[in-house]
Amino acid sequence: xxxxxxxxxxxxxxxxxxxxxxxxxxxxxxxxxxxxxxxxxxxxxxxxxxxxxxxxxxxxxxxxxxxxxxxxxxxxxxxxxxxxxxxxxxxxxxxxxxxxxxxxxxxxxxxx
Amino acid sequence: xxxxxxxxxxxxxxxxxxxxxxxxxxxxxxxxxxxxxxxxxxxxxxxxxxxxxxxxxxxxxxxxxxxxxxxxxxxxxxxxxxxxxxxxxxxxxxxxxxxxxxxxxxxxxxxxxxx
Numbered sequence: 396x397x398x399x400x401x402x403x404x405x406x407x408x409x410x411x412x413x414x415x416x417x418x419x420x421x422x423x424x425x426x427x428x429x430x431x432x433x434x435x436x437x438x439x440x441x442x443x444x445x446x447x448x449x450x451x452x453x454x455x456x457x458x459x460x461x462x463x464x465x466x467x468x469x470x471x472x473x474x475x476x477x478x479x480x481x482x483x484x485x486x487x488x489x490x491x492x493x494x495x496x497x498x499x500x501x502x503x504x505x506x507x
Numbered sequence: 508x509x510x511x512x513x514x515x516x517x518x519x520x521x522x523x524x525x526x527x528x529x530x531x532x533x534x535x536x537x538x539x540x541x542x543x544x545x546x547x548x549x550x551x552x553x554x555x556x557x558x559x560x561x562x563x564x565x566x567x568x569x570x571x572x573x574x575x576x577x578x579x580x581x582x583x584x585x586x587x588x589x590x591x592x593x594x595x596x597x598x599x600x601x602x603x604x605x606x607x608x609x610x611x612x613x614x615x616x617x618x619x620x621x622x
Contacts, residue, residue, distance in 0.1 A: 438613070439610040495611065
């Protein structure tokens with residue numbers, strides 16, 4: 396089943412913060428986050444493994460609550476370059492062979 | 508390194524025609540994937556491969572076939588195209604999950620229209 400992302404869309408001004416959530420009904424091994432700009436391929440942002448490890452990448456960080464099968468992506472002091480569609484991809488445990496099930500995406504728009 | 512490349516970038520087919528999409532990666536990745544992306548649907552897995560000579564079905568395999576005769580190439584075939592297969596197709600590759608972080612690297616996509 397597809398993980399559910401919320402919100403579906405976010406509009407920000409430069410410098411504002413945003414949180415994007417990803418929720419799954421399955422037990423997860425890992426959660427991936429990708430960003431896709433219009434007309435381009437998705438680009439990897441970060442991966443979180445079960446264990447609640449929080450990772451960071453510049454001013455973008457994420458957390459993973461394996462008990463709740465939820466992950467959140469935090470974007471702080473947003474920049475114009477952050478605009479795009481953000482996808483979470485969830486990986487189940489067992490012999491998943493790295494297969495990801497992607498959420499429907501969250502459209503983030505940052506205005507000057 | 509070119510990363511993941513896809514051929515062709517655009518294609519228009521008539522209903523019932525067949526075609527093959529080619530994906531190539533130069534990162535020596537074991538795993539390769541084919542996705543389709545439709546508006547508002549995110550990315551859906553069509554087929555995947557965990558190594559040369561292996562293939563397996565994903566979420567939406569009907570109407571597609573794949574082959575992985577060489578480790579670096581993963582082909583997606585449409586035997587008899589239908590308008591419902593109009594979509595953007597992305598290929599991706601990754602390392603094995605057991606050896607390291609297995610983030611997926613995506614190709615630039617193929618925009619397919621079936622009339």
